[in-house]
Amino acid sequence: MVNSAPRAGWLSLALNLAGVALVGYALFASFAPVIAPALVAIGTVGLVAWLVSIVAWLALTRVIVSGAALRYTDLPREVTGALPRVIVLSLAVAALCGAFVAGPTLGLGIALTVAALIRTIGTVQWPLWWGILLGIVSAALVAVGAVVTSTGAGLSPDLSPGGLLAIEGGIVISALGGLSRRQFRLAEQQAEQLREEHLVAVEKQAALTALSERQGIAREIHDVLAHSLGGLVIQLDAVDALLEAGQTDAAADRIHDARRLAASGLAEARRAVDALREPDASSSVSPAALLTSFDELVSADRALGSVVTLTVQSTEPAAGDALLSETLLSGEAAHALRRALQEALTNARKHAAGAAVDVQVEVSRSRVLLRVANPLAAPRVFVGSSGGSRGIAGMRERFATLPGAELTVEAEDGEFVVTAAAMLSS
Amino acid sequence: MNIQIIVNALVIIVLVGYMGIRQVNWRPVEFARMWRGPVILGAIGVVTLANSTNLTHLSTFDVAVLVFEIAVSLGVGAVMGVMAKFRPITAEGRAAARDDSTATLESRTGWWGFALWIGFIALRIGIDAGAGAMGSQIASSTAVILILLAANRAARSAVFTARIGRMSHVTA
Numbered sequence: 328m329v330n331s332a333p334r335a336g337w338l339s340l341a342l343n344l345a346g347v348a349l350v351g352y353a354l355f356a357s358f359a360p361v362i363a364p365a366l367v368a369i370g371t372v373g374l375v376a377w378l379v380s381i382v383a384w385l386a387l388t389r390v391i392v393s394g395a396a397l398r399y400t401d402l403p404r405e406v407t408g409a410l411p412r413v414i415v416l417s418l419a420v421a422a423l424c425g426a427f428v429a430g431p432t433l434g435l436g437i438a439l440t441v442a443a444l445i446r447t448i449g450t451v452q453w454p455l456w457w458g459i460l461l462g463i464v465s466a467a468l469v470a471v472g473a474v475v476t477s478t479g480a481g482l483s484p485d486l487s488p489g490g491l492l493a494i495e496g497g498i499v500i501s502a503l504g505g506l507s508r509r510q511f512r513l514a515e516q517q518a519e520q521l522r523e524e525h526l527v528a529v530e531k532q533a534a535l536t537a538l539s540e541r542q543g544i545a546r547e548i549h550d551v552l553a554h555s556l557g558g559l560v561i562q563l564d565a566v567d568a569l570l571e572a573g574q575t576d577a578a579a580d581r582i583h584d585a586r587r588l589a590a591s592g593l594a595e596a597r598r599a600v601d602a603l604r605e606p607d608a609s610s611s612v613s614p615a616a617l618l619t620s621f622d623e624l625v626s627a628d629r630a631l632g633s634v635v636t637l638t639v640q641s642t643e644p645a646a647g648d649a650l651l652s653e654t655l656l657s658g659e660a661a662h663a664l665r666r667a668l669q670e671a672l673t674n675a676r677k678h679a680a681g682a683a684v685d686v687q688v689e690v691s692r693s694r695v696l697l698r699v700a701n702p703l704a705a706p707r708v709f710v711g712s713s714g715g716s717r718g719i720a721g722m723r724e725r726f727a728t729l730p731g732a733e734l735t736v737e738a739e740d741g742e743f744v745v746t747a748a749a750m751l752s753s
Numbered sequence: 754m755n756i757q758i759i760v761n762a763l764v765i766i767v768l769v770g771y772m773g774i775r776q777v778n779w780r781p782v783e784f785a786r787m788w789r790g791p792v793i794l795g796a797i798g799v800v801t802l803a804n805s806t807n808l809t810h811l812s813t814f815d816v817a818v819l820v821f822e823i824a825v826s827l828g829v830g831a832v833m834g835v836m837a838k839f840r841p842i843t844a845e846g847r848a849a850a851r852d853d854s855t856a857t858l859e860s861r862t863g864w865w866g867f868a869l870w871i872g873f874i875a876l877r878i879g880i881d882a883g884a885g886a887m888g889s890q891i892a893s894s895t896a897v898i899l900i901l902l903a904a905n906r907a908a909r910s911a912v913f914t915a916r917i918g919r920m921s922h923v924t925a
Contacts, residue, residue, distance in 0.1 A: 430817075456915075460831075467824030470817035477813065488816045495820050 343381050343442065347374055350438050362431045366476065370432065373424025373439045380417035380443070383410050415453065418443040419461055426465035429494050430473030430486050437494050440465045441501040448505025451512045462502045469494055546721040547599040550666050553718060554673050555592020558631050559585055561676070565632070584630045591627055602662070612661040614690050614751065615651040620665055625686060628672045634683040635672070642691040650690060660732060660749035663725040664697055667734065667747040670718045671699035679703070679743070694731075694751050700744045722747075757894070764898060765874060772870050776862040781846045782839070782913065783856050791907035798899030805896060815891050818884045822877065822897065823904050829873045830905035834912025836869070837862045839920070858917065877901065 354370050387410045425439025444465065448458030473491055562585035569578035618639060625637045641650055656664075668686065675684045682702045689696040719736055722745075726734035731750035738744070837860045846859040877898075891897055 456831075456912075460828075463824045463827050463831075467821050467828075470821040470824070474814060474817045474821075486813050488811050488813045491813050491816045491820070 340381065340385070343377070346438060346442055347377055347381070350374060350435060353435050354432065358432050358435065362428075363476070366428050366431050369424050370428040370436055373421045373428070373436065376417040376420035376424065377439055377442065380414050380421060380446075383413040383417065386410055387414070411452075415447070415457075418447050422447070422461055422465050423468055426468040426498075427472040429469045430491065431476040433486060434490060434494050434497070437469070437497045440469075441497055444498065444501045445505040445508065448502055449508030449512065451509055451516065455509070458505060459502070462498055466495055466498050469498070542724070544603055546724065547603060549717055549721055550669060551592065551596045551599050554669050555588055555595065557673055557677065558588045558592070558627075561631055562588060587630065588627060591623075610658040611655040611752075612658055613652050613655060614695055617656060617661050617664060617695065618651070618688065620661075621668060621686070621688065624665065624668055624672065628676070628684075631676065632681075633672070633676055634681070635686060636683065637686045637688070639688045639690070642689065650692065654690075654692065654751040656695060656749060656751055657729075660695075660729055663722075663729055663732065664695065664747055664749055666725060667722050667745060668697060668699060670722055671701075671745040674718065674745075675699070675701040675743070690751075692751065694748050697747045698744065699746075700742045703738055703741050703743050760895060761898070764895060765878075768898075768902070769871065769874055773867050776833075776866045776870060777864060779840070779843070779846060779859045779861045781842055781856045782858040782860050782917065784914070787910040787913060788907075791903040791910060794899050794906065795903030798896045798903060801899065802891065802894065802896035805894060810890065812888070812890075814884070814887065815889050818880065818889050819891065819897060819900075822880060822901055825876065826873070826901040826904040827908040829869060830908030831912050833862050833866050833869060833905075834909040834916070836866050837909075837913065837916075839917070860913070873905075 351374050354367065354374070358370075359367050390408075390410070422440045422443035425436040425443070428436035429440065430436075444458065444462055447453060447461055448455065469491070473486055477486065562581055566578045566581045566585070569575075569581060621637065625635050628635050643650060672684065672686075675682070679701045684699065684701045687696075687698045687700075689698075722734055722736075726732045726747065729749060733746075733748045735746045736744075737746075839858045839860050842857055842859050847856070
């Protein structure tokens with residue numbers, strides 16, 4: 328409450344100063360000869376208090392300007408000093424003195440009360456009850472002033488009952504004016520707070536987007552590198568063994584295979600980088616094109632010595648090729664399915680090397696279902712470090728963002744089964 | 754005049770007793786009732802005042818006394834609102850809440866509130882006597898008592914509303 332101040336405003340300052348001048352002139356020119364000197368003195372005290380509040384307010388605006396970038400509500404008490412208190416007190420003195428002389432000066436004094444009340448109630452940093460209390464006390468003091476001065480005969484010009492009511496009405500109206508000003512300021516503050524919160528939210532959103540993009544990139548890199556480099560390691564191990572055994576021809580074959588694998592891995596990495604550079608989720612792929620890429624993946628895996636069977640079946644054999652070419656799969660879904668097959672093959676090679684892998688693809692009107700199964704019981708031979716379960720986590724993330732897609736990874740009947748499904752649209 | 758004084762005295766005694774009982778007991782806080790009372794009392798008071806008194810004969814002194822008493826009444830009501838204590842509503846309090854089944858609090862002003870109320874009544878009787886002696890026509894009328902009571906209750910309700918609003922703001 329204390330480290331606060333009314334805001335700067337040159338119009339308001341000019342109006343306040345003009346008010347002091349006008350009321351002072353009227354008090355001394357018109358009423359000083361007619362009313363008791365004590366009343367003139369009280370009125371003068373009120374005027375001085377009003378002036379003090381204006382000067383203190385100016386001083387406070389200077390402090391605020393020199394404490395640039397800080398909002399006045401944030402200013403510490405060491406900076407503002409006693410200024411806010413001086414303003415509150417001088418406004419109260421002005422309001423009460425004005426109220427007391429309002430009756431005998433036929434309403435002139437109420438100008439002080441009105442100005443002080445509007446400022447006191449309208450300043451958000453001061454509690455509302457303080458302003459309202461000041462208003463009630465002022466209203467009572469107007470009545471007291473009118474009675475006290477009129478009964479001591481000849482002290483002041485007579486005030487009509489209507490005049491007294493009008494003065495009290497002025498107090499009520501100025502309180503309402505202060506309230507509306509207060510509401511306006513509060514609404515302004517809330518709007519500013521909302522703007523700040525909005526900015527914070529936008530920044531958080533941007534950070535989240537960047538994070539999810541980084542995760543996407545990490546996923547791509549993992550899949551491409553784990554697949555091709557893992558394969559290369561196996562090939563090179565084989566070459567090593569063949570060379571030790573002196574079978575240079577077989578080793579040369581292996582090296583050819585390894586080269587092909589490295590080349591395809593490089594191409595895959597390029598495709599991944601291109602896709603990251605220009606993500607084009609809107610492009611669609613036909614199931615036929617998807618099956619071609621499945622073929623490529625499976626034959627690359629066979630070249631590494633895996634035993635893979637690939638069977639494709641359609642739920643509507645009558646539709647045949649039409650089903651494969653007329654329906655469409657979103658680019659993202661096709662990519663996710665390709666990666667799921669690639670990851671499943673890599674895992675099978677790592678954890679169940681040499682065992683037969685069964686790949687089944689089922690195409691219906693509404694979806695493509697991919698099922699990759701390999702025996703669990705096979706002896707576990709680890710190729711390098713397996714990299715934890717990052718590959719499967721990446722698969723799950725990919726499918727979670729696709730509408731209508733599903734992914735299950737489970738061990739059933741001694742088999743490790745990865746099932747992935749994606750929606751087709753015609 | 755005599756009848757007026759007797760009526761006045763009876764009204765005051767009944768009000769003092771009724772208010773005393775209400776202040777020292779826990780009462781459910783019902784927002785609708787809290788404001789309905791002052792509005793009805795105030796309306797009756799203003800209408801009665803307008804009908805019973807020739808307004809053109811009102812003196813500046815009458816208006817001043819009325820305004821002063823209203824200001825004091827508002828102040829006392831606000832102080833009572835500040836003095837009141839709140840607690841979560843009990844089963845008895847819920848049974849006593851006639852209109853507002855959503856009331857969650859009950860309040861009590863206590864014996865200090867009662868003392869304040871009696872002091873206020875005494876002040877009012879003093880003002881009545883003084884103002885009557887000085888020629889006020891309306892100071893001791895029943896209509897004014899109703900208006901003052903309305904102002905007192907309205908100020909208390911306003912403070913209640915502000916305090917409860919602040920409490921729910923803190924706990925929310």
